[in-house]
Amino acid sequence: MSQDVLGNKVSTTNEKTLHGINAFILGYLGYDLRLVEILGIADQSDDCLANTYAGLLWMLSETGDIPADALRYRDRAKVSCDQALPREKLLFAVLEASIAEEPDRIIELTDTILSQWPRDLVTLKLRQYHDFIRGRFTDMLAVAQNSEKAAGDVAALHGMLAFGFEQCHDLDAAERSAKRALEMDPSEPWAQHALAHVFLTQGRIEEGIEFLEAQSAGWKHLTSFMYTHLWWHLALFYLAQKRKTDALKIYDEHCWSRERSFSQDQVGAVSLLVRLELAGADVGQRWIDLAEWLAPRQNDVSQPFLSLQYLYGLLKAGRPEGEHLLQRIENLSGRDLPDQRAWDLVGIPVARGLKAYLANDPVTAEGYFKTAIPHLQDIGGSHAQRDLFMQIGKDITRQLSRLSD
Incomplete structure (x- = not known):
């Protein structure tokens, strides 16, 4: 033994x-x-x-x-x-x-x-x-x-505490736990990640950029998800400063440059492209390239948080697999799945709303989003990740406002 x-x-x-x-x-x-x-x-x-x-x-x-x-x-x-x-x-x-x-x-x-x-x-x-x-x-x-x-002697434990505190809105405790982890091990990636969340939520943009840029040289040995996700967070800070070119460079050189078949890398890429476009960036043919890797996900309804982002990317690129995935999601209505509540309250209405949004039908899209947004937490993902759907919802509202002018 x-x-x-x-x-x-x-x-x-x-x-x-x-x-x-x-x-x-x-x-x-x-x-x-x-x-x-x-x-x-x-x-x-x-x-x-x-x-x-x-x-x-x-x-x-x-x-x-x-x-x-x-x-x-x-x-x-x-x-x-x-x-x-x-x-x-x-x-x-x-x-x-x-x-x-x-x-x-x-x-x-x-x-x-x-x-x-x-x-x-x-x-x-x-x-x-x-x-x-x-x-x-x-x-x-x-x-x-x-x-x-x-x-308590293990840095990773404090990284896990930090992210838990952050997701429960206790940002002061999250920062304390993250910094304790980093005192024990400055390379602890989950603590770096939690601290990035704190900085972004509190609007400490310059501090977040300085922190992540200083840490980025140590990310090369990380798994694909952690590597791309930390760069994704840095891109969000750049977008907060309207640095669209720098954020797009991160997409090309880091967020969509490692293991393109992995789910988290794929949804990170979708999420960043959406945010770039909402910020007014021209993403060129990147949706077409990304959709090639999303196409095999046309039957994947294992997690609503993931499936909704696969769906967005496929519909945005005009791929037939998007319609197929949408139908797969529709077919989940009235089932008895372990995550049925998440599908019924969020997954299915948001899927319908994304379809309408991308078809330039903000009236229909708003109706679906309004029913789903209050329950958004049920699909998991972090505050920063779920904010994607909040941003789309705000864009729907802007479109409706322009229609009424």
């Missing part, structure tokens, strides 16, 4: 397997590219935890379906699950619940793990992810606070 890098007991005694497990833990918490090392390690090991982590990594890839590799690692983990430690067995159950698309079961299991092993920050990060995509921000903060006493 050994311990992982956070001091949690693990059943493996194989040094290579333990190295892979630790690389995943540090990589997942720090958005570092080394997290993918777990895939090669799992391929060479029958260890339950290593294969569980590999399966969970695939489930976090947001492909819009259940990846075959997630099933493969699930099956490999199951072979040795009987010999695993209790925490490892519970983590395997989390993987099974993820594959079965049982979000409430995931919450139950992660609560159980964290109540007994509060230094299991991978489970904490995974739990926060599921709270985040369902708009449960108070829960996201609470679970991090419950681990603070046991894991």
